[in-house]
Amino acid sequence: MKINNPRRIVGSNAERTRLHNRQVVLGLVREHQPIGRAELARFSGLSTQAVSNIIAELEEDGFLAEAGRHSSGRGLPVLQYRLNGDGAAALGIEVRPDAMFGALVNLAGETLYTTRVALPHNDPKTVLSIAQSILSEALKASCGSGQRLLGAGVVMPGPFGNVGISGAGQSALHGWSDVDAAALFEEALDMAVVVENDATAAAVAERVRGIAGGLRTFCFLYFGAGLGLGVVEDGEVRRGAFGNAGEIGHVIVTPDGRQCACGNRGCLETYASRIAAREQLAKAGIAIASVSDIERLYEANDPHLMAWINEAAGPLSQAIGLIENLFDPETVILGGAMPDAVLDHLISALYLPAGSVAASDRRATPRVQRGACGRLTAALGGAALVIHDTITPRIAAKT
Template sequence: MMITNPRRIVGSNAERTRLHNRQVVLGHVREKQPIGRAEIARISGLSTQAVSNIIAELEEDGLLLEAGRQSGGRGLPALQYRLNGDGAAALGIEVRPDAMFGALVNLEGETLFTTREALAGNSPATVAAVARKIRGEALAARLMSDQRILGAGVVMPGPFGNVGISGAGQSALQGWEDTNATALFEDALHMAVIVENDATAAAVAERVRGVASDLRTFCFIYFGAGLGLGVVADGEVQRGTFGNAGEIGHVVMTPGGRQCACGNKGCLETYASRIAAQAELAKAGIEVGSASDIERLYQERNPELMAWLDVAAGPLSQAIGMIENLFDPETVILGGAMPDAVLDHLISILTLPGGSVAVRPDRKTPRVLRGASGRLTAALGGAALVIHDTITPRITAKT
């Protein structure tokens, strides 16, 4: 579909070592705050003087605050530090075929601003113009705040690059095949940009402030227009070679089944996605334009919608069993552009296979959970990715 700049680990020159050490200090503060310089030095392997210098720099940048003193025995009680949540923020933007969502999130993951903008088309020029509008609204919502904007995380439906399922169906963006998405958005937003798969970003959002906050290995089935899969293994996001890991919507679950726009027959997306629900409802003359329309129909117990849910549960149950055996997650989370009540109903009627590594007598977490971030999951995840990149080290620490 579109071209993105691949993430890569680079060599450790002096500037990158400095940035890495800043991330090390910020990471330890986030995990253990309030925390003092001596403890940071002990657990990081940095000298106390180096930690002191970095803390002074981070205080000047507004990212750290003093948090009182803690007595540790003789001598002057040690000064403690914590993150300054209001010292910085990140912008998250999700691009869907028919709409864009924006969210501004502070350093501690708190949501400061959200918006939704309808799209008349999803060409690169149109999307860039709406992104500029979202940026302006987000900055205006900060009022007189002096928060730094760390950058933007823009999340989009895959696949990235010109591959066999590019431009397939209603879940795809059109006209992006030769577009450098990262450059486009950096020019439109005038800030550093990370471009990410929507399902991957959604998984990060749930890891930061959702039902996966205490989990290290989980999978997230993301309901956008189609379906995507975000995978987090031992705390690390799995992206694949070109950022296309998790195209679960185009995995065949019913051989010889419904025709999919990608050319396959029986893809999961043709049974258990928002576009599948729209197609089934359209047969009954019911037009669905948003998740709110689906929510209203569910509240009315519309028979066509209820029948679609009953059909969707079968292929989705098989897909979840496959995901469990492939990735051995602590749980599989469902979330995105489906109303919470619909997802809860879908989860309640799943017939999960017994032949799964997830079936264990000592299991504590349910095999399937509903996400907590709602329809803004991916946009919030985009912002969370920027904050994650600010705080999490990207090169190997020296011992």
């Protein structure tokens, strides 16, 4: 939710108001830096005294730094402020069925550390212990910089909770459907943790540091094990009532089509996903275990992989038409655990429906594009979510 007038939350308790006002000031500094306190007061609607108090507090906490003086020609030059990029950092962790990715990102959005760890099992005990080692390695790698760790954004494939499709075969993690993942990670990492689905986190990463920087409303089709959809509308992510919005992989595109692990037949995921690619290639006796395996096959122009791409393009085009008509996005981004070259080929093989709200002459961006954040996109998104939550105020904050 956007905040234009922070005074709208009058009536909340003092602590919430104080935190909210800090976020307002941080958000304005990020947007307009370098910026002086009079401008901050004008943009925020807070008094100059209130802004001065908040600035002092944020400087002491390491979030803000002075950025010289600006002379407007009249009176004394005005002291300017900017975000102190090195003042704080957030950890992003992505849990996939067969691997975990970690990324440490600072307040300025710079990546300080990244890693990939293969997963022998994806049960909670194994995953939590690897998360602890990712945290200690990340801290070691950034030691001496004196950063404050704001928390961790943990990214997992949905759906969350005990829902009808929670046992969706290979795209699900084992032993996670009945546990409070956020509480387990908070205990293991000893810090605040937000848990987000992979497609939503990838969409956030693409907005913060990828090709969606200037976009306010867009969708992200995420190739994890299955296929997920992240939706950003007017700058905010759409999660649904239970955090499970965007389970596009289990939308039926071919009635009576291929059997899906969720119990339905003809789900999109049985055609356009890594699971589908793996199964089609296995029929030809080819085993794939990683993105690099797929990359090698593509470079070798493997006919079975090419056949899968061409077959996936139809159902995927249909799904993109559906997404366009539902959400009216500025663009649909494809990304995740697929080599860039395969995604590019898949995009060129699409035949998007001409009858779509997106088939308009007025559009400034292509209907479909490949993401720019590569295979770390969801882990980076996890960290970006924590930073976003630190800087961006919300009216409807949870109590």
